[in-house]
Amino acid sequence: MSGISTQSTSASRALELFGAYSPIALTAALLALVPLRYSDSRTMMTVIIIGMVFAAYTIAFNIILGSTGQLFLCTGALAGIGGFTSAILTSKHGWPFIPSIVLGTLLASAIGGLLSWVAVRRSLDAIFTGVVTLAFSLSYENLVLGRKDLTGGENGLRVKAAADTILTTRVAPYYVFLGLVVVYLVLYRLIERSHVGWAFRSLRDDEVAAELSGVNVTRYRVYAGLIGSAMLGLAGALFAHNREFIAPTTFAFGAVDVRVLVMLVFGGIGSMLGPVIGAVALTIVDEALVDFAQLRIMLYGIVIVVLFLGFRRGVVPSVAALRERLTHLGRRSTPAAVKPPGSTPRS
Amino acid sequence: MAESAAMGSQSASGAATPHSPAAADPEALLRVESLSSGYLGEDVVLDVNLTVAAGEAVAVIGSNGAGKTTLLKTICGLIPTTAGETRFGSRRLTGLGAHRVARLGVAFVPAERHLFNTMSVEENLALGAYPHRPDPETLDSVFELFPRLGERRGQHAGTMSGGEQQMLAVGRALMSRPRLLILDEPTTGLAPVLASEAYATLGRLRGEGLTVLVAEQHVPLALSLADRAYVLDHGRVDLEGSSAELADNPEVRRAYLGIS
Amino acid sequence: MKAVFLDGIVLGLQMGLLGVGLTLIYGLGGVLNLSHGQFAVLGAIVMARVLQHGASLWMAVPLGLLAAAAVAVLSDLTIMQPVYRLRGEARVLLGLLLMLGVGTIIDGYLEWKYPIEALNIRISGDPISIIGVPMRVGSLVASAIALAAGAALFVFLRYTTFGRATRSIIEDEEGARLCGINPALVRTLIFGLSGALAGLVAVSRAMTSPVISTAGVELTILALIVAVVGGLGSVSGAFVAGVLLGIVNTVSAFYIGTYITTIVLLAAAALTIVFRPAGILGRRA
Ligand SMILES: Nc1ncnc2c1ncn2[C@@H]1O[C@H](COP(=O)(O)OP(=O)(O)OP(=O)(O)O)[C@@H](O)[C@H]1O
Ligand SMILES: [Mg+2]
Numbered sequence: 001m002s003g004i005s006t007q008s009t010s011a012s013r014a015l016e017l018f019g020a021y022s023p024i025a026l027t028a029a030l031l032a033l034v035p036l037r038y039s040d041s042r043t044m045m046t047v048i049i050i051g052m053v054f055a056a057y058t059i060a061f062n063i064i065l066g067s068t069g070q071l072f073l074c075t076g077a078l079a080g081i082g083g084f085t086s087a088i089l090t091s092k093h094g095w096p097f098i099p100s101i102v103l104g105t106l107l108a109s110a111i112g113g114l115l116s117w118v119a120v121r122r123s124l125d126a127i128f129t130g131v132v133t134l135a136f137s138l139s140y141e142n143l144v145l146g147r148k149d150l151t152g153g154e155n156g157l158r159v160k161a162a163a164d165t166i167l168t169t170r171v172a173p174y175y176v177f178l179g180l181v182v183v184y185l186v187l188y189r190l191i192e193r194s195h196v197g198w199a200f201r202s203l204r205d206d207e208v209a210a211e212l213s214g215v216n217v218t219r220y221r222v223y224a225g226l227i228g229s230a231m232l233g234l235a236g237a238l239f240a241h242n243r244e245f246i247a248p249t250t251f252a253f254g255a256v257d258v259r260v261l262v263m264l265v266f267g268g269i270g271s272m273l274g275p276v277i278g279a280v281a282l283t284i285v286d287e288a289l290v291d292f293a294q295l296r297i298m299l300y301g302i303v304i305v306v307l308f309l310g311f312r313r314g315v316v317p318s319v320a321a322l323r324e325r326l327t328h329l330g331r332r333s334t335p336a337a338v339k340p341p342g343s344t345p346r347s
Numbered sequence: 348m349a350e351s352a353a354m355g356s357q358s359a360s361g362a363a364t365p366h367s368p369a370a371a372d373p374e375a376l377l378r379v380e381s382l383s384s385g386y387l388g389e390d391v392v393l394d395v396n397l398t399v400a401a402g403e404a405v406a407v408i409g410s411n412g413a414g415k416t417t418l419l420k421t422i423c424g425l426i427p428t429t430a431g432e433t434r435f436g437s438r439r440l441t442g443l444g445a446h447r448v449a450r451l452g453v454a455f456v457p458a459e460r461h462l463f464n465t466m467s468v469e470e471n472l473a474l475g476a477y478p479h480r481p482d483p484e485t486l487d488s489v490f491e492l493f494p495r496l497g498e499r500r501g502q503h504a505g506t507m508s509g510g511e512q513q514m515l516a517v518g519r520a521l522m523s524r525p526r527l528l529i530l531d532e533p534t535t536g537l538a539p540v541l542a543s544e545a546y547a548t549l550g551r552l553r554g555e556g557l558t559v560l561v562a563e564q565h566v567p568l569a570l571s572l573a574d575r576a577y578v579l580d581h582g583r584v585d586l587e588g589s590s591a592e593l594a595d596n597p598e599v600r601r602a603y604l605g606i607s
Numbered sequence: 608m609k610a611v612f613l614d615g616i617v618l619g620l621q622m623g624l625l626g627v628g629l630t631l632i633y634g635l636g637g638v639l640n641l642s643h644g645q646f647a648v649l650g651a652i653v654m655a656r657v658l659q660h661g662a663s664l665w666m667a668v669p670l671g672l673l674a675a676a677a678v679a680v681l682s683d684l685t686i687m688q689p690v691y692r693l694r695g696e697a698r699v700l701l702g703l704l705l706m707l708g709v710g711t712i713i714d715g716y717l718e719w720k721y722p723i724e725a726l727n728i729r730i731s732g733d734p735i736s737i738i739g740v741p742m743r744v745g746s747l748v749a750s751a752i753a754l755a756a757g758a759a760l761f762v763f764l765r766y767t768t769f770g771r772a773t774r775s776i777i778e779d780e781e782g783a784r785l786c787g788i789n790p791a792l793v794r795t796l797i798f799g800l801s802g803a804l805a806g807l808v809a810v811s812r813a814m815t816s817p818v819i820s821t822a823g824v825e826l827t828i829l830a831l832i833v834a835v836v837g838g839l840g841s842v843s844g845a846f847v848a849g850v851l852l853g854i855v856n857t858v859s860a861f862y863i864g865t866y867i868t869t870i871v872l873l874a875a876a877a878l879t880i881v882f883r884p885a886g887i888l889g890r891r892a
Contacts, residue, residue: 131876135876146865261707297718298716300711300715304705463783466771473768
């Protein structure tokens with residue numbers, strides 16, 4: 001950079017920023033149009049709102065799994081911690097809406113960070129992460145079922161704090177969650193472009209080399225756990241208030257974790273827009289198969305197996321790789337999974 | 348690489364012959380023909396021809412990284428062959444898994460030994476006889492060869508000294524009553540006295556009629572045991588000949604025996 | 608208190624047997640079988656169906672075990688093959704994700720076809736007094752089954768040629784191959800054995816409480832916790848950890864409430880990972 005004048009530097013910087021954030025703007029614009037078609041149907045609005053919520057979950061999960069390789073099998077439980085904390089505080093303890101959401105988010109974040117911290121300091125951390133997060137999922141579920149006095153157990157819990165806000169109208173909540181998705185995407189990109197993102201990439205590519213070059217692998221993994229879990233908790237809390245009713249099934253492993261995993265793998269692990277594309281695609285597929293709802297879980301299982309056997313890269317990286325191949329015919333392309341589209345080159 | 352091999356051939360004088368494709372010895376127990384292999388698509392063993400006749404002891408010598416280990420592991424089926432083939436008696440070894448090669452009577456003692464550390468000496472030896480139950484006679488002969496193992500039959504392999512582990516590795520290989528014993532750097536990590544002792548033991552086995560193929564950096568020891576030897580350089584056979592011829596070869600003397 | 612303790616042992620023996628099956632598979636090939644509990648439930652549902660058709664227990668149990676073993680062997684022979692071609696972290700990650708998929712398929716299938724099916728094995732007889740505590744016959748038979756299976760496994764692994772070969776692969780796969788052992792074959796057979804053991808856990812559990820068709824995930828997670836606390840790959844560790852955690856489980860359920868037990872088990876797993884990652888019997892602290 002030293003030989004270039006400041007003027008052209010700032011111009012190229014602006015161009016680079018545009019390149020980095022314009023995909024988010026474009027995605028937001030496209031998604032903003034969706035309710036035009038469905039605004040008369042309450043059912044369909046619910047479907048696409050849930051789709052947005054899952055896009056938010058999946059972006060969060062992508063920060064944990066995609067950026068730092070930690071397989072968190074407790075996305076539903078973390079979202080549920082946010083949801084139930086906020087719901088219990090508002091309905092049983094009279095807390096106002098916003099502080100309850102903040103506390104739910106912080107609690108999810110703390111738990112996620114702790115799980116990360118326990119598992120990642122060892123070799124075999126993929127195993128340990130899987131085990132402690134699964135165990136946490138079960139703990140969460142038993143807790144929700146067992147503390148009927150707080151959670152209502154299987155009967156669920158009414159959540160009324162947001163009854164008269166836009167969160168419970170028909171169309172507006174879609175835009176609230178779209179806003180959340182945009183914020184999450186911007187956050188993802190900001191992290192990616194910061195030194196934290198650089199550390200994430202280097203530790204994902206080669207953990208040992210990253211460690212040797214002075215990246216504190218543990219610390220960055222725990223950061224990802226804290227951030228991603230906070231995002232899950234926040235989305236879960238907002239969702240609880242939007243639904244006005246939550247039950248153990250709202251955040252159950254089979255209902256959330258499996259879907260989020262499929263969405264992420266389908267869209268592309270470690271790509272910015274992959275989670276959104278995966279969420280949109282799965283929402284459409286689910287809606288198309290609505291008559292076969294009982295088969296859904298089994299189909300998800302089959303999709304997991306098929307995706308991991310044959311299509312591990314996901315849609316976005318595959319398209320990116322194809323584009324790269326077409327534009328750089330003959331030149332050797334870098335593996336797209338490592339370099340999502342629009343990501344800045346390493347400095 | 349090709350250059351250095353050629354240079355080696357040119358400077359080869361005396362009776363040691365420059366390497367030429369298998370002087371196809373029909374009697375050979377092990378016959379390696381134009382073998383190439385390596386890692387991740389890059390060959391580090393190139394077009395090697397090598398034979399070992401029944402009852403013979405043959406050494407493969409060469410500097411660090413010459414490809415000795417790779418060659419032996421390829422023969423044993425631990426590393427896939429990229430070209431050429433290996434025959435053992437009338438059987439083709441190429442393409443068989445390591446466990447099938449082992450069952451045909453080729454026992455390999457790797458430099459890292461690969462013992463079963465949390466199992467006793469006795470269990471390690473028993474596994475050497477897999478899939479059969481250990482034959483008491485063979486077990487006795489191993490204990491006779493290595494009385495130390497007999498004294499420590501209950502001890503875990505992982506807690507034994509380097510020398511004892513080496514004995515156990517050879518003992519385990521012998522339990523299958525192999526027709527060919529292949530060893531990779533049997534003196535790794537051994538003090539000089541123990542290294543000589545190890546070779547004395549190998550000499551004894553040889554005397555009992557066992558066919559031996561050994562890769563070794565310690566050239567004097569290797570040539571003291573072997574009838575013939577191959578010099579490997581950058582994956583290619585550079586020289587081959589009887590041990591006496593090679594010991595007199597100026598090239599070998601300079602490069603491997605430290606004598607100018 | 609004595610009664611709580613004994614109940615803990617009954618549960619613990621089942622948990623130990625559950626963990627052993629998981630730990631064997633992990634030790635042999637680095638695959639964390641996230642559908643272990645689903646194999647158990649699958650076996651249980653097969654048994655329940657066969658029993659409903661009027662067959663005897665002696666008919667139903669072998670069929671259930673066979674079904675669980677067959678699905679396990681099938682998984683190993685098909686989707687696990689690409690996993691075994693990988694090394695290190697990539698193998699571990701792909702292996703557990705694919706088995707998560709298999710578990711989800713089984714869960715989804717059972718939820719679709721047999722949503723309210725359960726296996727319940729009632730063994731009649733008057734309670735028998737053990738150190739002054741009257742124990743139900745079902746609990747005693749369940750424990751006897753788990754103990755017998757554990758003992759049989761011990762003898763198999765320690766004294767048979769094939770069992771020794773199995774341990775040798777866990778210890779050093781390359782060394783095992785050099786001894787003439789075919790790791791792929793051993794893995795397939797042990798996968799089947801592990802499936803059958805999972806089915807046996809279902810049998811033993813069904814004697815104390817019903818095994819419902821949605822219990823798979825929970826059983827898998829219990830197996831994982833037991834295997835981690837016992838030290839991944841350690842068979843004796845898994846058994847010891849199972850019994851200890853079973854006692855911890857019933858004691859905490861008795862004094863605090865059932866809802867707390869998983870949290871206590873999670874804490875046990877977390878403490879093990881932090882302080883003794885090689886497991887309670889592991890040599891490295
Ligand atoms: N696992 C591996 N992956 C990639 N390359 C390897 C591997 N093992 C060995 N090599 C390379 O293959 C070449 C030959 O190695 P090899 O171990 O066969 O040599 P060697 O003659 O046994 O050496 P030494 O005397 O040091 O044991 C070396 O250049 C080495 O770097
Ligand atoms: Mg070597």
